[in-house]
Amino acid sequence: MNKRTEIARRIADEFASCGIRLVASLPDNWINPLIDLIGRDKRFTHVPVNREESAVGLCSGAFMGGTGSVALMGASGFMTLPYAITKINYTYEIPVFYVITLRGAVGDPNRHHVSNALYLRRVIDAIDMSCTIVDKPEEIPMVSRAYRHSRNFYRSSLVALTRDLLR
Amino acid sequence: MKYLDCFRFLAQRRTDQLVVTSAGNSGQAWWAATADTEASFYLDASMSLSTMFASGLAIALPQMRVWTFMGDGAFCMNPGALMVERDLDLPNLTHFLISNRRYGATGNAGLPNQQRNDYAAIARGMGLTRVFGFDNLAALESGFDTAVLTNAQCYTFVVLEVEPFTDAEQKLPHPPFEGPEIKLRFGRHIERVTKRNIFGYEFKGHHPA
Numbered sequence: 168m169n170k171r172t173e174i175a176r177r178i179a180d181e182f183a184s185c186g187i188r189l190v191a192s193l194p195d196n197w198i199n200p201l202i203d204l205i206g207r208d209k210r211f212t213h214v215p216v217n218r219e220e221s222a223v224g225l226c227s228g229a230f231m232g233g234t235g236s237v238a239l240m241g242a243s244g245f246m247t248l249p250y251a252i253t254k255i256n257y258t259y260e261i262p263v264f265y266v267i268t269l270r271g272a273v274g275d276p277n278r279h280h281v282s283n284a285l286y287l288r289r290v291i292d293a294i295d296m297s298c299t300i301v302d303k304p305e306e307i308p309m310v311s312r313a314y315r316h317s318r319n320f321y322r323s324s325l326v327a328l329t330r331d332l333l334r
Numbered sequence: 335m336k337y338l339d340c341f342r343f344l345a346q347r348r349t350d351q352l353v354v355t356s357a358g359n360s361g362q363a364w365w366a367a368t369a370d371t372e373a374s375f376y377l378d379a380s381m382s383l384s385t386m387f388a389s390g391l392a393i394a395l396p397q398m399r400v401w402t403f404m405g406d407g408a409f410c411m412n413p414g415a416l417m418v419e420r421d422l423d424l425p426n427l428t429h430f431l432i433s434n435r436r437y438g439a440t441g442n443a444g445l446p447n448q449q450r451n452d453y454a455a456i457a458r459g460m461g462l463t464r465v466f467g468f469d470n471l472a473a474l475e476s477g478f479d480t481a482v483l484t485n486a487q488c489y490t491f492v493v494l495e496v497e498p499f500t501d502a503e504q505k506l507p508h509p510p511f512e513g514p515e516i517k518l519r520f521g522r523h524i525e526r527v528t529k530r531n532i533f534g535y536e537f538k539g540h541h542p543a
Binding site for chain 2: 225
């Protein structure tokens with residue numbers, strides 16, 4: 168098992184361990200192995216969605232039905248979400264758990280992610296989203312801890328996965 | 335058909351379905367027709383996410399039937415959601431597309447391509463098979479049971495052609511609740527009906543010590 172597959176397996180195990188059963192996803196090269204794995208994993212209902220806002224709606228409805236979920240996406244997709252998050256998650260106090268890639272951070276060689284480099288963290292801060300950065304394999308257990316924290320406090324939260332972890 | 339007449343008819347035919355409304359007019363009309371404070375989630379101004387919200391609910395609660403309203407203004411913002419709904423093909427979900435050819439919640443501003451949009455054809459083009467359309471009350475009354483109340487084995491999409499709200503109807507009250515109250519009323523109803531634990535602790539009718 169190569170490193171990327173092993174990391175994906177461990178993150179999927181974290182999802183399952185805290186009661187996540189529904190995964191709404193959009194692709195990003197860094198997390199595609201994780202998405203592929205989840206798509207084959209019988210512990211999850213995997214829903215590839217058409218755009219990131221749809222993941223917000225889907226996971227919010229799943230919460231109201233008592234099903235644990237995660238919205239899994241790239242950083243650029245997350246940057247399209249402030250209205251949906253503040254409108255649904257914050258107005259109704261429906262917690263949704265987001266796992267994204269930390270594009271644009273130190274170590275990202277892709278210059279086209281300059282907008283994420285400049286603004287992703289600031290946008291997360293601007294909407295007061297609880298953010299946990301997972302940068303090393305030994306930090307992967309923070310995924311389920313962040314999920315449980317979100318459910319305990321009825322507030323949305325976010326885990327950002329770094330390139331060093333995923334590549 | 336008249337928007338409110340259509341919704342009054344839907345309210346008469348509803349039994350135990352959970353309902354998710356879309357922005358503005360459908361929330362106002364459903365509130366006017368039902369005054370439901372428990373089994374309806376008034377998802378205000380989500381800009382196209384009512385059917386995805388309802389899909390998550392329907393996945394989580396396969397034993398419950400879910401109705402969801404989406405205005406065609408919202409549909410214009412996120413038609414690709416229908417692709418996801420087709421993939422999911424949830425037999426316990428009915429999507430009512432409320433077509434008034436306007437952005438009703440913003441003063442009946444016109445939609446792009448408003449006269450040519452054929453929502454049923456768009457749905458069929460995405461592979462939906464249970465697609466129905468009604469543009470008058472008599473047709474809705476005669477076709478409703480076949481379209482909606484049958485125990486279908488797949489997801490159902492219903493286009494309802496209605497007249498835009500009049501100026502007087504635009505002043506109909508919105509459901510008088512803040513977001514967290516809507517969440518709690520709706521969630522408690524689901525807990526009572528399904529015995530599922532939505533909020534992580536049991537409500538026993540008194541404040542916890």
